[in-house]
Amino acid sequence: MTPTTTTATTTTTAEAVAPAATRARVGWGDLLWLTWRQHRWTVGGTAAIAVGLSALALGVAWHVEATGHARHSLLFDEYTYDSVARALALAPLMTGVLVAVFWAAPLLAREYEQRTHLVVWTQDLTPVRWLTGKVVLLGAAAAGLSAGLGAAVVVLLNTVNAHSAAGQRFGSFDSDAFEVVPHVQVGYALFGFALGLALSAVTRRTVLSMGLSFGVFFVVRGLVASLWRPYYATPLRTAMPFDPVAGGSSGDVWPGVDHLVVDVGYLNAAGAEVEVSHTACATPNSGPEEYGRCLADQGVVQLFVDHHPPDRVVPFQLVELGVYTAFAAGLLVLTFWWVKRMHRV
Structure with missing residues (x-):
């Protein structure tokens, strides 16, 4: 008599593993x-x-x-x-x-x-x-x-x-x-x-x-x-003749209110800037003419103004x-x- 072998098949059902809880990223x-x-x-x-x-x-x-x-x-x-x-x-x-x-x-x-x-x-x-x-x-x-x-x-x-x-x-x-x-x-x-x-x-x-x-x-x-x-930007330079009698410019070419004035000063006959002594010329008894002649004696022949025009x-x-x-x-x-x-x- 041939023995009968019964094979028991055991079915193992794996438990579903719950995914780890993750927090949503904060969006923009x-x-x-x-x-x-x-x-x-x-x-x-x-x-x-x-x-x-x-x-x-x-x-x-x-x-x-x-x-x-x-x-x-x-x-x-x-x-x-x-x-x-x-x-x-x-x-x-x-x-x-x-x-x-x-x-x-x-x-x-x-x-x-x-x-x-x-x-x-x-x-x-x-x-x-x-x-x-x-x-x-x-x-x-x-x-x-x-x-x-x-x-x-x-x-x-x-x-x-x-x-x-x-x-x-x-x-x-x-x-x-x-x-x-x-x-x-x-x-x-x-x-x-x-x-x-x-x-x-x-x-x-x-x-x-x-x-x-x-x-x-x-x-x-x-x-x-x-x-x-x-x-x-590099300023423009406007030069004006210096009038010793008036103590200032003899021309009406000073830049207007729409210009940005960067610097003003004096030039000699060669066009170089002149460092003048205002204290020596502006004495208590000196008027515009005496003041202007004092500046002329220091070599001043022109006034200059460095400025930027309004189109800038x-x-x-x-x-x-x-x-x-x-x-x-x-x-x-x-x-x-x-x-x-x-x-x-």
Whole structure:
């Protein structure tokens, strides 16, 4: 009898292993929305001020255009439309420092002080992604608000110039008229934002970064305007005959209000600059004729003025935009590098 072998087949069903739970990566849309939610009051408040000032500038410009002159009194006799225009021209000049001090300077410093960066910068959200979202949204908002306010004030200044009975009130190279145009305002806003952000990252102190942003912003603006702007191009030189009797020029060729005067001085017969001693000639009892003859005795035969004509205004403004954009780019690179480096420590 042949034994029968029964083979039992055991079917083993492997239990399905549940996949490890992973957290979705924070998308750029979510990051921008969170940035807006966090800073909406700062951006909205600044936007309300900018819109209000723009409406005032356009309203004054409309009334000047409608009446045909800019000397209407407002409330009190000492306040006129052209004085209001000069005051409003200062508003866009403050936009960049406002962005630096109140938008950017607290941005990183507050996270460090409150230790919230330890929670925010997790594996799902790196410091670079977090910072990029802030820069994109807030930087674009700052540039847009600055450009819009600048455009409104430009309309006002041009209208006042066109209807001013006393002649042009705002020269093209005047600091307020030169700096208020939208493209230059964008450069100032980007520089202010990048400056405040860099100081916020380096100092990690809110009040300190705000104070430094305020001071450094105006120091840089002053140095660029006084030391760099007059030499974005080689100045033109205009020479005029020197009249010893009048103590000055005998010709009427002095550059007008639309020119940027870089330097004035004296030339001798060979066309070389002459260093004169004004103290020796300007005695208490000397009049214009004695003063002029004293200068002539020192070899002066011509006056000269180095200047930039008004057709260089727009190229100079574009150069200034490039200067401040380069500053902003360098400061942003420093900020990203600093934050990434310190996060690893």
